[in-house]
Amino acid sequence: MPSCHDHLPPVDCxxxxxxxxxxxxxxxxxQVLAALEAMAVRSAAGDLPAADARDALEVLRTFADKxxxxxxxxxxxxxLEAQVPGFGPTQVMRAEHVEGRALIRAMGEAxxxxxxxxxxxxxxxxxxxxRAHIGKEDDILFRxxxxxxxxxxxxxxxxxxxxxxxDDMGDGTHFRMLAIADRLAGTYxxxxxxxxxxxxxxxxxxxxxxxxxxxxxx
Amino acid sequence: MTTTASPVWxxxxxxxxxxxxxxxxxxxxxxxxxxxxxxxxxxLADSQAGDHAAHAALGRxxxxxxxxxxxxxxxxxxxxxxxxxxxxxxxxxxxxxxEQA
Ligand SMILES: [Fe+2]
Ligand SMILES: [Fe+2]
Numbered sequence: 482m483p484s485c486h487d488h489l490p491p492v493d494c495x496x497x498x499x500x501x502x503x504x505x506x507x508x509x510x511x512q513v514l515a516a517l518e519a520m521a522v523r524s525a526a527g528d529l530p531a532a533d534a535r536d537a538l539e540v541l542r543t544f545a546d547k548x549x550x551x552x553x554x555x556x557x558x559x560x561l562e563a564q565v566p567g568f569g570p571t572q573v574m575r576a577e578h579v580e581g582r583a584l585i586r587a588m589g590e591a592x593x594x595x596x597x598x599x600x601x602x603x604x605x606x607x608x609x610x611x612r613a614h615i616g617k618e619d620d621i622l623f624r625x626x627x628x629x630x631x632x633x634x635x636x637x638x639x640x641x642x643x644x645x646x647x648d649d650m651g652d653g654t655h656f657r658m659l660a661i662a663d664r665l666a667g668t669y670x671x672x673x674x675x676x677x678x679x680x681x682x683x684x685x686x687x688x689x690x691x692x693x694x695x696x697x698x699x
Numbered sequence: 700m701t702t703t704a705s706p707v708w709x710x711x712x713x714x715x716x717x718x719x720x721x722x723x724x725x726x727x728x729x730x731x732x733x734x735x736x737x738x739x740x741x742x743l744a745d746s747q748a749g750d751h752a753a754h755a756a757l758g759r760x761x762x763x764x765x766x767x768x769x770x771x772x773x774x775x776x777x778x779x780x781x782x783x784x785x786x787x788x789x790x791x792x793x794x795x796x797x798e799q800a
Contacts, residue, residue, distance in 0.1 A: 653714070653780070660713035675717070685721035 489624035494679050497686040499557055499630055499638035500623040505683025506549045507615045508674035509662050513540050514608045516665040521608065524601035533668060534592050534600065536661050541585055544658035545611075548645060550578045553618075556641045560634060561626055570622045577614045581607060643687050659684065708791035709744070715784045716744045722781050730771065736764040740785070751793060758792040761785050 494501045517537050520530050558571040584607040591600035630638070646655050659675065666673050675681045723737035743757040762768065768786035770778045 656714035656717040659717050660710075663713060675720075681717075681720055682724065685717055685724055 489628060492619060492623045492627060494683060497639070497683065498627070499560075499635050499642075500626050502639070502642060502683055502686065503549065503552060503557065504619055504623060505674075505680050505686075506544075507619060508677070508680045509659060509684065510541075510545045510549065510611065511615060512666050512671055512674045513537055513545070513662050514611055515671040516662075516669040517541075517604050518608045519669040519671075521601045521604035524597040524604065527597050529592070529595065529597035529600055531592060531595075533665060534588070534604075537665060538585065538589055538592065540658050540661050540665075541607075543654065544662070546578070546582060546585065548655065548658075550581075551645055552642050554578065556638055556645070557626065560638055561629060564629055570617075570625070574614065574618065574622060577610065581610055581614070584610065639687060646687065705748075706791070706793075708788045711784060711788050711791065712740065712744045715781060715788065716741050718777060718781045718784065722777055726775075726778065732764045736761070739764065743788075754792055758789045761789050 492498075492500050492504045494504055516533070520534055520537065523530055524534075554575060558575065562568045562571055584603050587603035588600055588607065591597075591603055663673050663675070665671070675684060719733075719737040719740040723733045727734040727737075739757055739760045743754065743761075746753060746757070765782050765785060768782045768789070770782050
């Protein structure tokens, strides 16, 4: 889809940065969305795979919403908004996060009630919403952000990500979520994001010991 | 991909695949064995169920590459966490010929 931001270079995922880290996480979220889409197909046919759906919701709540959207809403977006007061794109992204939370709630309620058709509807809605949302971030917002952020700001943002990932959530939680996402990928025949070396590098780039603060240690 | 319930060690190892990759990336320059360790962890995590001899051999490699699961002096929390996790995996790995799954 051509846009007025096409002249901006795509996110440079060969370099660890405030936006490339989030783009790497997007690939894991897309992996879970593909598994969730397959669950929605089964649910629509009356066969709700409850245990897998619970696992997918745990990853979406913890990894996608708390950790990933937390990094965006609490760290990246404010840094952009500080440079351009009233910055519109982040407001749109925040609103879509809220929409996504409502759909996660709807999936959770349908799952608790055993409502296969309701779960399928909410899951499809969530998959469509998040895929479009990720597309907008990768193709537009992150390209703009990459241009806006200087090296010092980038380093400060990475440091703040580290606090969320390691101090707030703990390495154990972050990697446990990735492992659940991989189990779902295996069950539903979806490719693992981490099988791509560049994505694995981004997912493991920053160490709580702070030795990983700089662009990829090779 | 297995169709039966996976053994405990496999569930323990799945998140450690990422932690090992991180330790290799961040500390592999000063501790080259960590790059090999990440490869061994990934191979074991993705190994076929029932390959008892290979599992036992990879389990021994984990012990060798980590110096008996003892972090080097001054190692960071990630290294401690990785070695602790791998020690538990190695202990849960069946001896060759004795695996259930
Ligand atoms: Fe977002
Ligand atoms: Fe995002």
